[in-house]
Amino acid sequence: MTEPLLDELDRRILDCLVEDATRSHKEIGQLVHLTGQAVGARIRKLEESGIVEGYTIRYRPERLGKPVHALVTVFMHPASSHASFQRFVAEDDRVAETVRVSGEGCYWLRVHAGTHDELNAFLDELLKYGNYRCSLSIGRIK
Template sequence: MANQTLDDTDLQILQCLIDNSLRSHKEIGQLVHLSGQAVGARVRRLHDLGVIDGYTLRWNPDKIGQTVHAFVTVFMKSNTAHTAFLSFARSRPEIIEVHRVSGEGCYWMRVRLSGGGALNALLDEVLAYGNYKLSLSIEMVK
């Protein structure tokens, strides 16, 4: 287990990167009392261990016109529809996430679109694979 090879300093470095992944190794080093080179070596090790598997960017989709944020539960119409549906979902940039789920539905999708018309068009395409249930996000609270 990777956590067994991590010490408190590794966890502090990880938290610094979670808080702001643009921080330099030198800046992080000042916070955790290491040199920038030592922080760089630890960050590379965290990558090698799979603890860090990438970096991301927080952005404001509303500022570029993606004002509709929706969650779609998809119910496949047949067992043979899964492969085609996944190919469809992977090809669509407005589909931000797709999760295979247990319980209600087969997949949960998180989508970002420019408006009701774009959402309607996407949902019409989903009907080729099965039915859906739609929930619109009113406000992101965390």
């Protein structure tokens, strides 16, 4: 599949969305010197081409009672089903992000828990699928 070509205006609009996806089309238009309507049309094209998949927010789980932030590398047991593991992490609210990787491990997980006991319970459940290496976050940079 060939990558769609973006012109400089599309790239600037995309940069504006990455920086703050809540900006109005009019506000982005002022930044890139287009009308809000023209920005809206370009954003729709970015969405239709699959370059923009959706919009999200950043939040602070510790302010919601989940101060324990762990980064977990999962090493699947050879006999474990990847499909059942993927269902497990998709359905578990403690898992904020799952990435399938090559190299070191099979998956990387971002896990938020309210307590260390809650994290330990999650890690115990994880042992059904494989071994893991867990690192606790001590601060977010970016």
